[in-house]
Amino acid sequence: MGREPPQLAPARGPGSHQGSGVAMRILIANSGHPATIKGGAEAAALDLAHGLSERGHGVSLVVHHPGRGHETWDDGGVRVHALPNRNLYFGFDGRPHAAPARLAWHALDGANPFMAAAFGRILDAERPDIVNTHALPGLSQLVWREARRRGLPVVHYLHEYGTMCPRGSGFRDGRLCERPCTPCAWLTRPRKALSRLVDTVVGVSRFTLDRHLAWGFFPHARTEVLPNLFRDFHRPAGPRRGAAELRLGYFGRLIHDKGVSLLIEAVRRLPPQGWTLDIGGTGDPAFVDALKAAAPANVRFLGWTRAADFFPCIDLLIVPSIWPDPQPRGVFESYMHGVPVAGARSGGIPEQIDEGRTGWLFDPTPESLAALLSARLGTRDDRAISADALARRLERLEPGRVIESYEAVFEAAIARRRAAA
Template sequence: MNVLFLSSLYAPNIGGGAEIVLQRTVEGLHQRGMNVCVLTTGAEPGLVEDQVKGVKVYRAGLLNTYWHFSDQRPNALARLSWHVRDRYNMGMRAYVRQVMRMENIGLVVCHNLGGWSVAVWDEISKAGVPIVQVLHDMYLLCPGSLMFKKRQCCGGPCTLCSTLRQGHAERSAQVDAVVGVSHFLLDRLQNARFFRNASAHVIYNASPKVEEVQRPHPQGRLADSEPLRFGYLGTLSDHKGVRWMIEQFKRLPFNATLQIAGRGQQDYEREIRQLAEADENIHFVGYQSPESFYRQIDVALVPSLWNEPFGMVAVEACAHSVPVIASHRGGLPEIIREGINGLLCDPDEPESLALAMLRLYRQPELRRQLAAQARASVAPLLDMDRMLDGYQQLFSQVYQNKGTFHESQPASEPL
């Protein structure tokens, strides 16, 4: 069986955690002897063949107003024009058809569809090839993929989102199996009446085996008189709760430091640096590897305001025996469990974040207990073989059932 992985981006073009997990999956299955290749978008016109660590990668020139992998954020009108075309990008179907024929594809695994649009489902279904859709975000409900606006999670699609996603749920009936990277994400799409004919699965993302690092005090620092060291590692953006985190940290009535590692769009990064500049205990440290960063802090903060689909950063913190304070949003409560490996806070109760930080300051024994339990609590999520086994078994099952699914005809193409 020849398997095609289709995604918006692929290495070395990494937009976020979804692309990192996809690369790990593809390379892991390739090393197991599976015949895999990748089809992704690119900036150059036409179809270009590439190789990434022994895996064949096809890069298709995006047929839209601009390529979406860029440091510069286009203006609102340009973004709207892009999303209108991305509702159903008919032109991208030809690339899918061409690669499926060249590689004699028996199964297509779709990941992020930005740039491709749901038009690819129609093309794959037309060829009689089964489809597995892996969900990483809210793209199928919201063009921006976040369902987050004005510092609030959206209760449902707004009028514009509904218009740009008209017919998507009906088209998803062509998908044979759907995978959510969390129960939260899978339930959210199924409740919106997506994937009514698909078998449903949750396969958690896995981080490569994180070696157990030798922390100075594996169960928490002994010198509790020192400043308590909080840390944030990730994208600097509003939906990640960075502004909320800084505001709450500045209210703490005890001696503490906050290290902020990561990068964001220039305008936003300038804003939050100005917000923090009067506090000498807040430090922006730029890019940091998890191995280096988690040696330097006592408590990790994951203060997401949006519904985080999974939260690999929380897994990696626990893997380094660092307890986590995380938002009770999205898939994060499936990783961080109150009193086991961290504490949960609620963005709807802004002071809850500062109160959680204060609790871990006042209760050093609790902090040490959480640190001691953190790594074991995420052990299954550090097992790449577990994730690869799950996907491999699912692909075999779907392929063996080939021909029994596509009973419904693809919906008519939009004008």
């Protein structure tokens, strides 16, 4: 702990690399480490860092934290640099802040010179071949300029919509935003300008990528679509047999935008027999109490539960998001347990489901979902889901294959930058 060290040796210099190219020095930047910030991007960035390190690359991870000094530690072969927060407050402290303070926080975060200077010192110490950025709240998009000043290629990964929308969703009042509102346009203007410096932008889904491009972000970048790396990847243990009753499941946070209220409204329209619904997840107690009060008797609220305990007990996962969910992890977890998915036509969800082969799609309304579930009750075609179709879908998530795709993207960006230089 303490202040920024003046110099560090590069993290795990080039060595044996199991892929097609030579080992790279890769610097990954993300808002936080899972030890400080509990989020999907944090877990995904660390999983990617570990996967690349195990392939023989020298990997460092830059995050920020609420402390006062620059902290450095080793995390399974990945050198972690945790930079102290240099904004009005730590944006992930869970505390309410007045609207003027939030506006000021976002205005500074879009081009924060204090975080950029600290990030530049890490670049000089680590001397990476490439910079791979992920979610950047707290670190600032100004880190892209620091990389470009040093002639380093930047590959940015889009987990969600935080670059184009301070709310992180591009979704408001139950509707998809067709264009940025005035506050968003003002607050994201520096981010849009800085996005011109990104060499390659990778979307977790085609929908997420195309939304950014449609709003004018990343105008000069090459584009790719790649899934997150699933370190806990596995294939179904064996063939499944559906129960006599259709066992439905919901797995995730209990919040309005995830569509759990829509799900409760839909099952209220079903016959009282022939199905059950297990809901695994937690949320605001008042919201959960309202859900319980509205739910039919054959709905069980399990609270927090492990995926390994949840999925073997259901026949069909419901993903009823009403916001443009980029790539719900629960869909892939369901496939890994051999369970088909009924997903809303929202965000990147349709890209994850092969209609009639790995699941079904519905419009994000109670009526559409109720109609789909009624059809499943009548035919029980969840039992006929093809194991081969699930296997083909899971092939795209095989960790070695995913890592090789990332390596190819990084190597191509390095080659283009060197050619330009």
